[in-house]
Amino acid sequence: QVQLVESGGGLVQPGGSLRLSCAAPRNIFSIYIMGWYRRVVGKERELVARIYSQGGTDYAESVKGRFTIDRDTAIHTVYLQMNNLKPEDTAVYYCNADRPFATPYWGKGTPVTVSS
Numbered sequence: 001q002v003q004l005v006e007s008g009g010g011l012v013q014p015g016g017s018l019r020l021s022c023a024a025p026r027n028i029f030s031i032y033i034m035g036w037y038r039r040v041v042g043k044e045r046e047l048v049a050r051i052y053s054q055g056g057t058d059y060a061e062s063v064k065g066r067f068t069i070d071r072d073t074a075i076h077t078v079y080l081q082m083n084n085l086k087p088e089d090t091a092v093y094y095c096n097a098d099r100p101f102a103t104p105y106w107g108k109g110t111p112v113t114v115s116s
Helices: 026-031
Strands: 005-007 010-012 018-023 033-039 046-051 057-059 067-072 077-082 091-098 110-114
Touching (some): 005 091, 018 033, 018 091, 046 067, 046 077, 046 091
Antiparallel strands (some): 005 018, 018 077, 046 057, 091 110
């Protein structure tokens, strides 16, 4: 079974920063689109950021300029650097590996709480 392992979530004050990590199997990491999604209580899961095999990225409008998705191919790990965090960023963040006509894979999630 493919496993995506997230880490780095926690409690941070508004304006603070966190860096999330997601480790994936090498074969998945090199081919699939890697991304971060989040789910707020009472809302549907939404895309936060994703990075394509060739390095292109997409971001939700709400996080542009604050969040950066990056990766380290040597250790098959994708990161989400979150700066200037806001209370509305509070959510469970999920790592995702996606590919057309293939089964997507999801991590179990890492919670992020932004509060004073």
